[in-house]
Amino acid sequence: MCRRAALPGAMTGGDCENFMLNDRTPASEDVPNGARPRAEVAPAIPRMAQDRMLEKGQRILCYGCGNGADVAWLKARRFRVHGYDPHPPFGYTDPPTGKYDWVFVVYLMTRLKSDEKRRETLRAAAGFVRPGGRLAIISRRWARQTDPAAQCQAMLEGMGLEVPEVLNYETDDNAMVITARMSGVYQPRNPVIWVDNQDVAAALCAQLVREPVIALDVETTLDEPRTLCTIQCSTADHNWIIDALALKDLAPVKALLENPAVMKVIHNALFEEQVFSGYGIRIINVYDTLPVSRKKHRKQSDAGHKLGDVCERELGVYLDKSLQVSDWTRRPLSPEQIAYAAVDAEVLMGLYRAFNPPEPPQNLTLF
Numbered sequence: 494m495c496r497r498a499a500l501p502g503a504m505t506g507g508d509c510e511n512f513m514l515n516d517r518t519p520a521s522e523d524v525p526n527g528a529r530p531r532a533e534v535a536p537a538i539p540r541m542a543q544d545r546m547l548e549k550g551q552r553i554l555c556y557g558c559g560n561g562a563d564v565a566w567l568k569a570r571r572f573r574v575h576g577y578d579p580h581p582p583f584g585y586t587d588p589p590t591g592k593y594d595w596v597f598v599v600y601l602m603t604r605l606k607s608d609e610k611r612r613e614t615l616r617a618a619a620g621f622v623r624p625g626g627r628l629a630i631i632s633r634r635w636a637r638q639t640d641p642a643a644q645c646q647a648m649l650e651g652m653g654l655e656v657p658e659v660l661n662y663e664t665d666d667n668a669m670v671i672t673a674r675m676s677g678v679y680q681p682r683n684p685v686i687w688v689d690n691q692d693v694a695a696a697l698c699a700q701l702v703r704e705p706v707i708a709l710d711v712e713t714t715l716d717e718p719r720t721l722c723t724i725q726c727s728t729a730d731h732n733w734i735i736d737a738l739a740l741k742d743l744a745p746v747k748a749l750l751e752n753p754a755v756m757k758v759i760h761n762a763l764f765e766e767q768v769f770s771g772y773g774i775r776i777i778n779v780y781d782t783l784p785v786s787r788k789k790h791r792k793q794s795d796a797g798h799k800l801g802d803v804c805e806r807e808l809g810v811y812l813d814k815s816l817q818v819s820d821w822t823r824r825p826l827s828p829e830q831i832a833y834a835a836v837d838a839e840v841l842m843g844l845y846r847a848f849n850p851p852e853p854p855q856n857l858t859l860f
Contacts, residue, residue, distance in 0.1 A: 531559065534566035535599045536664035537631050545818065547572065550799055551594035556618040557601040558585050579617070580604070592623035600668075602635035611635075612648055619652040624677030624811035628654060633668045645671045653677065678813040679804070681732055681835040689736035697726075697733055698745035701755065704728055708758045708841035709750070709776070711737075711765055712821040712834055721768055722821035725838035732835040738822065747774045756780050758841045760800045782844045789848070804840050807847045812836060 541547050547567075553574040555563045564576035564585070575593075576585040596618050605611045615628070622628050630645065645657045654673040662670055688694050701707055708727040713719040724735040724746060735746070750757065750769065755778060759765050762781040769776060786803045790796040797803075801812040816833040826834075 531562055531600070534562050535631050535668065536666050537660070537662055537668055537670045538563055538566065538597070538599075540662050540664060541629075541660075541670075542570070542572075547595065549573070550797065550802075552591070552623075554589050554593040554596045554618075554621050556589075556596055556598055556621070557604075557614065558597075558599070561585055563597065563599055579614075589621050591621075592626065593621050594623060594626045595629060596622050596626070597629050597631065599631045600633065602630065602632045608648070615648060616652055619649070619654060619675070622654075622675040623805075624675050624679075625813035625815070627672045627674050630671045631668050632671075633666055641669060641671060645673070649673055677811060679810040679836055679840065681832055681839055683727070683730050683732050683835075683839060685732045685734065685831060685835040687734050687736070687831065689739040691740055691742065694735055694740055695745040697735070698749040701726060701728070701749055702752050704755060706756045706758060706780075706842075706845060708838045708845070709765060710759070710834070710838040710841065711768055713768055714822060715818060718771060719768055720822070721772065723826075723834055725834050727835070727838035727842050729842055732839050734831065734834050736824075738824070743772055743774065747772075750774055750776045753778045758782065758845045760803070760837075760841060760844075780845060782841060782848065785848050800837065800840070803844060808840065808843050810840065810843075812840070 538547075547553065549571060551573065553567060553572055555561070555567075555574060555576045556578075557580065558564050558576040558578050561576045564574055567574040575587075575589050577587065577589050578585045598615065598618050601614065602611055605614055615630075619628050628649075642657045642659050649657065653676050655676055657671050657673040660670040660672060662668075688697055706728075708725075710725040711721060712723045712725075713721055721737040724737050726733045726735070737743070737746075740746075749755065751774065757776055757778060758780045759776070760781070761783045762776065762779045766776055766779075782800075782803060783798055786796075786798045786807075790798075790806075796806070799814075801814050804810050804812055813833065816830055819830060821830070
């Protein structure tokens with residue numbers, strides 16, 4: 494069982510005020526049969542927002558949302574949230590559609606009086622979780638058991654979810670938060686090669702200048718000015734991750750990126766251009782999949798254009814973006830970080846092919 498450390502005190506200042514808890518906390522579980530539903534957001538949800546577990550671009554579903562206190566809180570802060578309660582009379586009756594990054598089941602387990610009903614409800618809720626997304630169960634009484642993660646894992650068996658994780662939050666309502674990630678995220682399909690030697694990096698760049706098209710991505714520190722940590726390059730059949738922190742000289746990389754004969758496929762190239770500009774490197778001959786996606790789907794106002802959205806729509810694959818904000822200066826990187834970095838470059842080659850399919854062969858007339 495993985496356990497996350499308790500959160501520090503509430504954040505203050507700037508936008509962080511939006512995530513502060515209300516002075517009042519819920520007095521009782523949502524209950525059917527006309528009993529008064531709670532009017533305040535479950536305190537764990539603002540805590541998760543403070544911890545940046547919830548992002549504005551993610552799709553969030555509150556399943557069994559009662560009168561919608563959690564939905565209202567998230568909507569007020571411009572999260573993409575949908576509320577649905579299959580248990581009348583609370584009024585959120587529009588069924589959810591598609592897949593979600595987060596599906597919350599809040600204070601619902603006690604309302605359901607049998608394990609059979611709980612399992613049935615959790616199975617229905619889990620059906621809306623995208624691969625790499627998470628199901629979150631928030632409970633004040635049902636989860637207070639000797640081993641809540643094991644109990645929850647038994648309840649979620651056969652639903653495609655990974656081992657549940659208990660978030661060790663301290664909230665005013667004394668609730669326990671258990672999350673489980675949905676399996677099925679995209680993993681690298683081509684070999685991944687780690688490069689942390691100057692001579693090997695120079696040889697690789699000399700090899701890649703002979704490629705007509707490569708995919709390019711980077712990982713950096715989060716704080717400005719950003720430090721370049723890794724450079725990912727992919728071709729149709731290989732992925733390379735260059736340890737930028739281990740190289741004393743980026744001249745081979747500069748020669749590759751400034752070579753006009755090599756097309757570089759990037760998503761949101763402005764970011765890479767800004768990062769490399771800090772090292773005196775330009776990127777010449779860029780194919781940016783972000784504006785291509787926007788142009789293709791310009792008539793769809795709700796079409797997302799983050800890399801994960803584009804891959805889901807164009808390739809039918811799901812990316813796990815949870816490691817984007819991890820520590821990319823650590824060495825060695827974890828296997829999960831290595832896979833994450835490789836995937837972001839590898840899928841760009843797939844997007845390039847999807848946006849530029851080969852022309853069908855010409856029909857030949859025989860005389």
